[in-house]
Amino acid sequence: MSRQSNRTTDSKKMNSELFTLTYGALVTQLCKDYENDEEVNKQLDKMGYNIGVRLIEDFLSRSSIGRCQDFRETADVIAKVAFKMYLGITPSVTNWSPAGDEFSLILENNPLVDFVELPDNHNTLVYSNLLCGVLRGALEMVQMAVDVKFAQDTLRGDNVTEIRMKFIKRIEENLPARLSHMRNTVRG
């Protein structure tokens, strides 16, 4: 019987390792395809964006979260619901700007970088840059233009991984009927 429960935890752990290892294989491939780190960073961001614009629909249908009232609520939903649901971690939300338009997500552990070491010739690679694109793309689909970047990175020797998110502006609602329905209602 205990073997059964081990298998469930293993299975969950394995699944995140599948993602982590696949992500590693992707970064390796991009480093082969592009000449410099900056190009790889851009490509990761772009791919993340493409994922984000679809992931938001998946998230909204799974989480039954209604519309966020303000950026603070958005931050909490990202950290406590989305990250938890998809990556099994809950970053802390800190370092709010006085205007309330900027905050940090602090990740004690970044699941993307398990077992990863950056080789010496990749000093400017932002390994987990996909995450920035995902957040940017997802929020754009709910009318928020945001700027997302890594402020600290354990791969570069920092103690924690810090993602800085800044609210730029509200996006005009030009949604096709299908998506604007999604914005307001809970999908079951």
Add this chain to the structure above:
Amino acid sequence: LSAWRRTRMADEAPFQFLHNEVIQYIYTSAENGETENGRHIATLENMGFRVGQGLMERLTKDAARFKDELDIMKFVCKDFWTCVFKKQIDNLRTNHQGIYVLQDNKFRLLSQLSAGKQYLEHAPKYLAFTCGLVRGALSNLGVKSIVTAEVSIMPACKFQIMIQKM
């Protein structure tokens, strides 16, 4: 979907979205003729191979040694498939001469593709990574193989493993 099932499957989503995006990335180059397609499939397969090796290394750290080749295949069909796809292989056949056919009646990674026949030509793109995954997993267990896959009726597919004697 019930609330429990919805969140339970959520942790599969990151990989599925990533897998899809990797395929889109590999195929966005301007040339997409026959040779390029072959190259793209090989790139995807090789990525899967590395991942499969890494996964199997973690999975069998404490496992007992396998009795024989069939034992290994059963492990792939049950434990490995469950870890990766949250379900077992539905049917395993072999000619007992080094060829195994693994049938998955509802292959997770094909769910992105519509069921129509006109999408069948794109199915190989969605199978390549997993072929590599299997080949890499077996490689980690000391088994050299060639893995191919085919879809006849979505979303069922068959993975064919040909053991290569070393």
